[in-house]
Amino acid sequence: MTSFHDLRHTYALRLLDFLMRLAVAREAVNRGGASVADHIAFNPLLIVSRSLSHPNPATTYEYLRHLEELMHSSMPRSPSSTSSRVVCIPLDDPAGHATVTELSPHPWDAKLLDDLTSFDGDLVVASFRAGQLIRVDPATGRSCVLVTGLHMPCSVRVHRGFGDHDPRRELFMTEASGRIVKVTVG
Template structure:
């Protein structure tokens, strides 16, 4: 949440809260899977040391966008900081089908003209280049197998779609008219989006070839006072795992049924969660990594 919407809504609090009573579709009970949490890297001052998003390049490096220090960091599996380079207000970061890494920039509301940058993860000193620019209020990022970019906006309607050459697909964006999206994840031919500004905390499914036919698969906050402030999400073991910034939770959602449960509780303003791919001895079938607005980077072992 580079726009700091969540921080404003929770008043800067990092205290996890218990889920209120809700229908069966809402996340109220722990998941049956056992999950353990360990600190991969300690944080600093909460909110000041805000790590916003993360992605693995599949070549042994974990890339993290540090929104408040305006840089992208590359970590080795042993926790060593291998490299870092400046990016103004970095947000969503993803590996493209070409093996390059892409990162949103200008996600801070004080940076009115943002976009997407590309960098080579194999370079000793990566030099990001602009692919898309001149857009504002952006946050999350997803990239399909054809190299199209999808960008979320927390305070606007419509998920932005850009072609690989950087031109905008305005018709697709107009049809994907969901307000307040944050995290984005592509599973097959479907795009899943978490919504941060809706008090019902919905997770939405948008068909890539028919974006007007988008549907809500679950509302995680039937009680409007229990808004989750949903952030990034990932696909893991056949389910979606969504970060709840406000409650300090990772919520597991079955995309077919909408049923949900709390996979992890007690985190400190989690902002993104990703599967560990090609990262040392970590197993993508069991290991997730999480970044927080507290600055911490965490490893979650499931099962």
């Protein structure tokens, strides 16, 4: 059973992950030209610390161990493209991104990827159009379908280190309707 405390931790990790990605993007745009005041005002750890009402920001630093050095994302080649690429983006050099795999290279097989997450060393990608969760090996780009028959999956997450769920075997997927589905792998 998921507790309020589990949800609080999940919220904090998602917010920190989002804010860290946003900070990297802001740095790329500013090219290091942001002022000290900008860095203080937009400090992801302080924002999360304040939103959780942590009396000591050091408490929030514990969340950093759950974040990765590389960010993976699903993105089309262009706004009008139907390609379904998974890319690896180094956080210290966002412009240096590289394609991990192309899951639907043909327009008639467009998967329309939505969200993805790290899972047991691999990536799991939600395919909105195909109704699938697809497992991708980030080192080789090889993929396989984990689950099919889903109704417009738009988010997939691993329950990382909180509660009694096994992050090596269990995923949580949200459909466009808002329904949350627990998926056990293996």
